[in-house]
Amino acid sequence: MMLVGILFGSEVSDLIADSVLDLADDLRTFAVMVILMRAGLGLDRDKLAKQGSVALRLGFLPALTEAIAISGLAIWLFQFDWLTGLLLGCVISAESPAVIVPGMLRLKNLGWGVSKGIADAILTGSALSDVLILLLFSLLLNFLSQGNIASNAFWLLPLKVIAQIILGAIVGYLAAKLIVFCTVKQQWTQNNVQNTLITASLALLAVVLALQLPYFSGYLAVMAMGFFLIEFSPPLARRLRKEFNHLWIVAEILLFVLMGATIQLKILENVLLPGILLLALGLLFGRTIGWYLATVGSNWTWREKLFLLPGNSAKATVQAAIGAIPLSRGIPGGDVILAIAALSILITAPLGAWAIPTFAPKLLTRDRVDPSKTDLATSTVILGAIDSDFSAALILTKVADFARRTDGEAVIICAINSLKLELLAAKLLLDIPYRLINIQGDVPEEILHLSQEYEATVIILAQQSTHPDAIFQSVLENNFNTPVMLVNSRDVS
Secondary structure (H helix, E strand, O other): HHHHHHHHOOOOOOOHHHHHHHHHHHHHHHHHHHHHHHHHHHOOOOHHOOOHHHHHHHOOHHHHHHHHHHHHHHHHHHHHHHHHHHHHHHHHOOOOOOHHHHHHHHHHHHHEOOOOOOOHHHHHHHHHHHHHHHHHHHHHHHHHHHHHOOOOOOHHHHHHHHHHHHHHHHHHHHHHHHHHHHHHHHOOOOOOHHHHHHHHHHHHHHHHHHHOOOOOOOHHHHOOOOHHHHHHHHHHHHHHHHHHHHHHHHHHHHHHHHHHHHHHHHHHHHOHHHHHHHHHHHHHHHHHHHHHHHHOOOOOHHHHHHHHHHHHOOOHHHHHHHHHHHHHHOOOHHHHHHHHHHHHHHHHHHHHHHHHHHHHHHHHOOOOOOOOOOOOOOOEEEEEEEHHHHHHHHHHHHHHHHHHHHEEEEEEEEEEOHHHHHHHHHHHOOOOOOEEEEEEOOHHHHHHHHHHHHHOOOOEEEOOOOOOOHHHHHHHHHHHOOEEEEOOOOHHH
């Protein structure tokens, strides 16, 4: 996409209209909003609770240590002053949601590192890191654009960052509440397209308002909005996740083609070798130190820590979104910043996209996947086993809840045959695709056979069944692929 932008840009064929280039900043804003919403909708609170400390440290240590290292290198290699060097460090140290978000979501779908929440820690750390870097970038840009800096203004940066993060989270929470109120509780919308338009509009409004009223982080507000939507309405969040994946298909084309169109090839040629040196040393002496500090005291193995190198070092989206801004603002050295930002994308984005799926099987363990917390490559099938009238309502209620949260279908195995059961299933599974299968003979054997035939995602058994221990133990001993859930009346009260 960047190469197409270079070919279509003013320095080669000049095929992109000036009116399109004039809209570049607005289109970048929209693309970043889509990225952060996808990141927020991809978070898992349960896994974050386990790795919260690591995720929080990943959110600021690697990016800050790399930004500091790059600022020092920029003073040496490009004779920048220290503030302009730090501005370059903010541009380069940001991680790429365009590479990391789909890469980590795919690992979650396949089960790599799921038990320790490694993908969730990287996702959260990456999103928080980008929010922090974007905040620092905007504040530094304002200082440099003003031409003079108050003696104590720079030292207010940490307080401003903390305040913007807290207020951004509050705005995201309130926006998520509003979305759920309008779409789920009041049902003012009629389809997923309308749900997506409302969500995207509010997210974009948060970003735009934050530019005019810089008291809160619009970027963090968008990510928090996605996260709280999962908490308030998992079915809505799952549908929005799919729709924002579709939006990203268009947004990434605009983002990277416009990035390529603004690159000055002569400047890129001049900074090629020192730029590669800066990226390599920034990774080795900056980001690596941050990774080590972020995982000290965690339960990650050395292999899992090593996975941060391919999993957490790609640059693309943020560099494309903000790399050209210093040049457009007239900051001295802006052309060099843009060229190095483009160079970081051309080198690290394809390497990261290749390395994440390549090294995950070598460095991470594979675990079972909770289908309610992610998008699976295949359809979700919930298999419920009923062997008594007493357990029927319990199983059907749990299956219905699980199917609605995962947009799945149900297969109900019945060791009893009654009209009452059919009527109950029709009532409780009214909005869910399901099939009712009567069985005879060995119940555990039939459960395992049908779970394989229908490729069940999860098997649900009732503790109040006529022979719970025997059935449950037999299914567990002979089943190696499908998670088994034993429920009781407390689970569906």
